[in-house]
Amino acid sequence: MASYSTNEFRPGLKVLLEGDPCVMMEAEFVKPGKGQAFTRVKFRNLITGRVWERTLRSGESMEAADVVERDLDYLYTDGDLWYFMTTDDNYDQVAADSAAIGDAKDFLAEQARCQITFWNDNPISVTPPNFVNLAVTQTDPGVRGDTAQGGTKPATLDTGAVINVPLFIEIGDVLRVDTRTGEYVSRSKQ
């Protein structure tokens, strides 16, 4: 596998750090006037999402990570694995495990186009679209007339996720949800 030297470091570069694939968020050249040059790097671990900081002596290098991102459509889950289909004409299926799915499992709507990150051809993370439409499977009946107060109540979605919704929402309603915050946006016209 190729490697990158400190003078090639830039945001977006994918490298291996302590065996894990990471993406560089920032890379800054630092050097005392009368001293050794370094590159200060902020990485995001692509598996855990954690941010790591390291400083490398100038001239050091890091091994490149074979990481690619592809768009796939979500199909279904059997409870252990989540299945996606490629969007080209091959209709290949890809299965992601719960570690790769992470919190995305709460917001996977059928046929939603997701971005999947592959490391050495294995899916390691799934990013759903920013907004998805999900149906309410359980919520207490709202009290009429309370809408003006802007009160909220919990509602369970068909993925199993529980979010706060306005009081007028009923079982069977389809909601537009922001997957980045897990917040209710509106009642879908669907």
Add this chain to the structure above:
Amino acid sequence: MSEAWRPTAAIETLLKRAEFLDRTRAFFHNRNIVEVQTSTLDRFGSTDVAIENVEVADHGVLQSSPEYQMKRLLAAGMPSCFQICPAFRKGEVGRWHNTEFTMLEWYELDVTLDDLMATVAALADNLIGPQPVVTKTVFELLQDSFDIDPHRPDEKLCLEVASAEGLQGARDLHDAIDFLVGSALAKLGSERVFLTEYPSYQAALAKTNQHDDVEVALRFELVINGLEIANGYDELRDAFEFRRRCNSDNVRRAQLGLPPKSIDTNFEAAMAHGLPECCGVAVGLDRLFALAMDKTALRDVMAFAARGE
């Protein structure tokens, strides 16, 4: 059409920069410090292990600072003097670095290092507004942050502490100390700090002195927002010691696989002739102007900073 022809700084910033340049010159004129100009191109470069000169085929090197030539002027009888000039350091490009940058350097005869520090603080007050400067020794900085004594360093311990702080690829004590000092300074936030009493192995061209049983370099740096702004010395006057330090630079260069550098024999001869007692300081003027204008990168205050990144 590509937009790459455009200046990296806004025109209004460059107009403000012109005002700051005027104020800087007035600051020195008011102190009877005369402006000089030396050559950017010279036969010799620096032996400093951490500085690579930009070489010009068949002509010599672009100066990494006007230090040697300005001290040759002093040895020949020039009174206290200042210079604002381009300086060049190969391979130094980043948010706060540019291969070519503007250096303000000045020398004052018959002053103490404390006097010079007071003048540096006054210049910072003048350009970016008044704020007190805290003085810390390198020992205090590293002792407080990492429980390390930079004057009697344990190389293995320093490398371990640096590694735990996130340094990768350190080769020796110098790497570890440079990294730890930068790391500790970054934690001081927006304070203005004079860092003083450098370990003798970081004396560069400063005199050294015995202080509480350890040899310390009579050198200071002004650090603002974790950024090195100025580097000043009580200037070394001993030509033999100059040669000894150049030779030890070249030994370390060999250890690191770097080519040896010729010793500036003109400068050496000037020292042998007699450099007057003086203190001198170099200021990264682009950085100071950036702080004065609340900018966060050199490219925002330089007309044509290197692109890239």
